[in-house]
Amino acid sequence: MPFNGTADFKKDASVFMATEISGLCEEILNQGVELRxxxxxxxxxxxxxxxDVVTVKxxxxxxxxxxxxxxxKNYSGSLILHRLIKKECYVGHTVYRTKGDSLLIPDVGVTADRIMGKVYKIEKLNKSRSNFFMINLESVSGQIFHSAMILLQLIMVFRLRFRALRKQFAR
Incomplete structure (x- = not known):
C-alpha cells in the first residue's frame, strides 16, 4: 500500500504496534508467565x-x-479487556461474547483461540496517595468485592433505563 501522508502512516503504525504487542503478550502468556x-x-x-494494573494468566x-x-485479541489484532457475558454455540464451535461494564452494546463474539487469558488481580491506583491497593479475584474477599461492583453496575444501568422510560412516559 503506498504511503499517503502522515495520517495513513500513523494509522498503519498503530495497527502494526497493536499486532506486535498482542503477539508478544500471547507468547508470554502461552509460556505460563503472568502478565501485568x-x-x-x-x-x-x-x-x-x-x-489500574491487572494481572492476567x-x-x-x-x-x-x-x-x-x-x-x-480482537479480529483487528488489538487487545481488549472485557467481561464475559455469554457463551454461545454456533456450528459446533463455542463463541464467547464479552462487553465492557460501562458499554451498552456487547462485542463481536470470539472463538477460544482469541482468548489470551483471565484477569485474577486488579491493582487500583489511589490517585490522592499515588499508590496501589490490590484485589485478588481468586480470594473470597476479592470475589465479594467483584460481585459488589457488578451489582453496582447493574443498579446504575437500571437507574439510567428507568429514567429514560420515565421521560418517555412523561410526554
Missing part, C-alpha cells in the same frame, strides 16, 4: 479504571465462567 498490564480506556468503569477455556474478566 496497565489499563487504558473507560469501558470497564467502575471496576477497572485508567491506570492463561487458563483453560473450560475454567472460564460468565462474569470473568478476559483479555481478548
Amino acid at each position: 498490564i496497565k489499563v487504558t480506556g473507560r469501558s470497564m468503569r467502575p471496576v477497572i479504571n485508567t491506570d 492463561k487458563v483453560p477455556v473450560e475454567k472460564i465462567r460468565i462474569g470473568d474478566l478476559l483479555l481478548i
Whole structure:
C-alpha cells in the first residue's frame, strides 16, 4: 500500500504496534508467565479504571465462567479487556461474547483461540496517595468485592433505563 501522508502512516503504525504487542503478550502468556498490564480506556468503569494494573494468566477455556474478566485479541489484532457475558454455540464451535461494564452494546463474539487469558488481580491506583491497593479475584474477599461492583453496575444501568422510560412516559 503506498504511503499517503502522515495520517495513513500513523494509522498503519498503530495497527502494526497493536499486532506486535498482542503477539508478544500471547507468547508470554502461552509460556505460563503472568502478565501485568496497565489499563487504558473507560469501558470497564467502575471496576477497572485508567491506570489500574491487572494481572492476567492463561487458563483453560473450560475454567472460564460468565462474569470473568478476559483479555481478548480482537479480529483487528488489538487487545481488549472485557467481561464475559455469554457463551454461545454456533456450528459446533463455542463463541464467547464479552462487553465492557460501562458499554451498552456487547462485542463481536470470539472463538477460544482469541482468548489470551483471565484477569485474577486488579491493582487500583489511589490517585490522592499515588499508590496501589490490590484485589485478588481468586480470594473470597476479592470475589465479594467483584460481585459488589457488578451489582453496582447493574443498579446504575437500571437507574439510567428507568429514567429514560420515565421521560418517555412523561410526554
